Amino acid sequence: MKYIKHKEDIKYVINREIASTISSTISRLETQYEEAYQATQHGWFIVCEQGKELFQPLPDLSFSLYEKIKNGEAEYIEELSDWYEIYILLNDNEGVLVFIPRTLLPQHSLPMIPN
Secondary structure, X not given: OEEEOOHHHHHHOOOHHHHHHHHHHHHHHHXXXXXXXXXXXXXXXXXXXXXXXXXXXXXXXXXXXXXXXXXXXXXXXXXXXXXXXXXXXXXXXXXXXXXXXXXXXXXXXXXXXXX
């Protein structure tokens, strides 16, 4: 699982299409708000790389991605051709956009994500 809280973290994302999407999103946020990207202000990103990561508690948090999705606590779930984008609000001021490649789902089915 990769956590992107700084632009420099993007280089560690294996899936280059997802990395490009995150980079574009950060650029759009910087343009929109006319300031440098800050994860605590603009939100941050998670890229799942192994199916088991969906079920493990997130570092420094008390829940897994699976729990948030299963409990209907995702703000939105968008199905794209190669991955899902899931936005989870962590508190009143902070959210995370999660990328789950479709290749992970046959091994670990998430019934609440439409096929």
